[in-house]
Amino acid sequence: MATTETTTRPHPLWSALIGLTTLGVLLQALWAGLFLRPDAEGGTWYSVHQHGGEATVTLALLATVAALVWLRHRRDLLIGTALLLVLLVVEYFLGRAGGGSVVVHVPLAVLLMGLAVWLPVAARRR
Secondary structure, three states: OOOOOOOOOOOHHHHHHHHHHHHHHHHHHHHHHHHHOOOOOOHHHHHHHHHHHHHHHHHHHHHHHHHHHHOOOOHHHHHHHHHHHHHHHHHHHHHHHOHHHHHHHHHHHHHHHHHHHHHHHHHHOO
């Protein structure tokens, strides 16, 4: 007896873009750790961290467009993807501001890591 089941799996392009965005968020933490350690001179890893942030924001933007096109029926993923983009943009500008913004930049990065991990897990739940 065959059953017809409507699939709620996310579009493969969205999945790939969210996966790459999540990887970008993870790598950002690694690169930040490399230039924030006491014996680091910054320079190269700071630049890598900055360009990695730009790439991660771009991937999140593309994932948000993909969510708007293919995931309108999954409001949790659509809202989560858009929220990830907005928070990454805020994080990017906090990083560019420098100085005392690190006090907000680092905790926001931890929140971003949680959201970036939650999205692909939530996508598999339905």
